[in-house]
Amino acid sequence: MAKSTNREDHLKALYALGERKGGSDAWVATNDLAAHLQVKAPSVSGMVQVLQELGWAEHRPYHGARLTPSGRSLALSLVRKHRLWETFLVQRLGFGWDEVHDIAEQLxxxxxxELVQRLDAYLDHPEVDPHGEPIPNVHGDILDKRVLMPLSELPAGAWGQIGAVQDDQGQVLDQLQRNNLGLGSVIGPKERTTLPAEGHQYILVTPWENADARPQTSAP
Amino acid sequence: MAKSTNREDHLKALYALGERKGGSDAWVATNDLAAHLQVKAPSVSGMVQVLQELGWAEHRPYHGARLTPSGRSLALSLVRKHRLWETFLVQRLGFGWDEVHDIAEQLxxxxxxELVQRLDAYLDHPEVDPHGEPIPNVHGDILDKRVLMPLSELPAGAWGQIGAVQDDQGQVLDQLQRNNLGLGSVIGPKERTTLPAEGHQYILVTPWENADARPQTSAP
DNA sequence: CCTATTTTTTAGCCACACCTAAAAATGACA
DNA sequence: TGTCATTTTTAGGTGTGGCTAAAAAATAGG
Known part of the structure; x- marks a missing residue:
């Protein structure tokens, strides 16, 4: 009993939702996993127990699940591969940043x-993917010193610069593109009203206290 | 009911063995498919019937199977993808030609x-893969005007130039590499005795009537 | 604190794709 | 032509990973 596409998908979901909930000791609810994976709760319930038997997850019945260190390591290797492939698809093959998620999900x-090693070298060891998300290194460490907060939490009146966009479906990415905004673009009051409010939580910005402090930037 | 990795593997095997047996109207034996796919005969028997229901293969019980035109088209698209990925792995990522088969088998x-289109363009629309095998175009056509014959069928005393190597396991590729031979290398009586005879049928050469007619070439 | 709603798990079922063992068809050869 | 070995298919079973329906646990509200 070992790796499989489905188990890997569950590991990745467990990692992603765990991070969103605040770190490696957070418990993730079965229903949340099911919604994220587009699957029914009983399927998740079964899979989580398999992951537990494999030593990759911990399961407290009727409470939730979380990754073990080895499960976390596997999940990070998947995140690494996903983000390297996205970088390849955008930087080398010329895909748009809103077109690569589904393909990377397969890749x-x-x-x-060795493929991952060579791909990483071929891309000149990128630190972030086309959406600004940090790429874990070969040991699974994420070294990201940037200060980022969701646009939705940026104080009213404050300015920010787009550092990353957490959007698997591509809707927010598409919205940004239509407004000629990308990584590095500056967000002010005008942009905040232009962009649909539902997407603000997925747009991570580096904040400034006031508009005068903002650096020179350009649209992508 | 549609495409799946396993069904695609069976389609590809059916295509490969059909070609080896002499073309699109050749019947392929269940046992041959099973051996090629590293699977038992009953598994193939079942899968072939599924492929028939899907309209991709024709099955004459106790006789064999062969692809329908639409099955053939699917198989050729898989061959195209396989050979494009092998080209990418060798030309762009720097893999050795004996290291890429298994990875391409996944890719x-x-x-x-769109990924295939972009990959093809990125590689400058290659006509052959790193093993000299022709890459079907987007319509599934193989336009390969080279005259190639297995080294095993080259008349004794005749010379030839390596045009392609049909070796999924990599043993023959490895042998050639150890003797500093590659695509374009000239094969004479000396090389024929050096290379293990079992591999000769997988080495395709362009023959010449005599040694004087051979062109200038170099090892890879 | 006790009941009602929500969440999760268990139970039981289905499809896919493999397997072994047994039956059936083919083909080879006396 | 009849028998026997080989090949192929069918029958029945296993593991994976989904599903629905029902049971069980947790949570929320009066």
């Missing part, structure tokens, strides 16, 4: 350590 | 028409 399951 | 199942 991340390709099993070859 | 060929990635489902994205």
């Amino acid at each position: 991340e399951h390709i099993d070859s350590v | 060929e199942h990635i489902d994205s028409v």
